[in-house]
Amino acid sequence: MAANGGLHYLSGELIVTTSSTGAVSISPSSFFYSDNSSVPASPANGSQTVTVTMTSVASTLSVPSLTPGRFLINGTIYVRPAPDQPKVSYSGSNVLESYLATDGQTVDESLLGTGYTTVPLSGLLSSAPSELVTDNNFGLLTSTINGQSLYNQQASWQAGSAYMKVVRQVVGNTVGVGDCVAPETTGTNITPCSTTVSTLENFFPYASALDGTTYQLADGQITTLAGVRAWVANTALSTATPEYRVFYQSNGGIYAGYLIKDGTPLQIAPSGGATPTNFYIFLNSAALQSIKSAVNF
Structure with missing residues (x-):
């Protein structure tokens, strides 16, 4: 819900270089940004249009230009906008996400959310749950390079911080x-x-x-x-x-x-090449602000 700050998905690619003296710098071609999604009201009131924006989590980096996805439907190619233009509605006890092409009408992909688990966050960011490090791009910050950290390891999660684990599957081929x-x-x-x-x-x-x-x-x-x-x-x-x-x-x-294929669970490859997990992690607003405040590049 927009009133609760929405949900935020981290994406990133950090190109780190070190000088002859050991100083660490992040290439300006790097990116570390958040997809911010919110709806004005509950889908219980009818289908809701999701507002999606992209903002950089690091003040020194820009949001990259994304290549729009393209899909084949009934022999015709449709382009999906970037950022997305989905609608959400309830399908029984599950949540149906319908992603629209640039015409604002044609559904090019549908995802069914079947599981939602909220995990509260407290204490130091450096003590974050292991799945937040391995299964989310928050983990990009946790590497120490030449003894230097990419975020303030003494920073704490803001009050009310949490993330949501979302299990989804593809609807239709x-x-x-x-x-x-x-x-x-x-x-x-x-x-x-x-x-x-x-x-x-x-x-x-x-x-x-x-x-x-x-x-x-x-x-x-x-x-x-x-x-x-x-x-x-x-x-x-x-x-x-x-x-x-x-x-x-x-x-x-x-x-x-x-x-x-229809019914395929969405999966994400964790860092280190481990077995893909069947959930995506979305931060709430307080958790995102905690990370923004802690980033030191």
């Missing part, structure tokens, strides 16, 4: 698409893998630079997917949330995408 080869694009006209081959049977074998794999026709199944004739790999890609490589026929060429 979701097909994301993108450029198969250069040039890189951002709109609905994506770059195909081939303009000389028009049928999937004649496309393979195909050496994918995206995946570092040479695909054979027998490595997948041909089916109708998202309104097009598509080949779907039998084996998932090495992503936290299982995705399957897709090649599909359209406009006399072959294009690339990926499939997340």
Whole structure:
């Protein structure tokens, strides 16, 4: 709820350098920001539009420009805005998040929230629960470099600080698409893998630079997917949330995408390459402000 400060998801990539004297600096091309989401009223009053903003958690860094996602629906490519424009509603005892394309009407992806657990925070930030360090980008701050910390280790969580663990799954088969080869694009006209081959049977074998794999026709199944004739790999890609490589026929060429199957749980890869976890961590406003106050770069 907006009245309670909303929820905040940390994203970051820190490029750290050290001088010959051991001084630590953060490259200005780094980022450490928060996606801030809130709704004006409860979905019990009907579907609510989520307000999403992005703000830098570190005063010295900027919010990066994000590449909009693109999705294939009934044979048509739709672009998702960045930041997102979701709506939320109740589906029984669960929460349905419907993400809209730039037309403000077409739903390109739906997520069903089935579990919400709130964890209070108190004491020093340096004594944060281990899952907040490993399963959230708060962990980017916890490395000590040349004996120097990226945040004030004596800082404490503000009163009322907490985070929420959210378990969600994909509703319906979701097909994301993108450029198969250069040039890189951002709109609905994506770059195909081939303009000389028009049928999937004649496309393979195909050496994918995206995946570092040479695909054979027998490595997948041909089916109708998202309104097009598509080949779907039998084996998932090495992503936290299982995705399957897709090649599909359209406009006399072959294009690339990926499939997340209906009911797939959203997962995130923790730091250190451990087994993906099936929950995302969102901070409340007090927790976010605590981190902002403690960052020292």
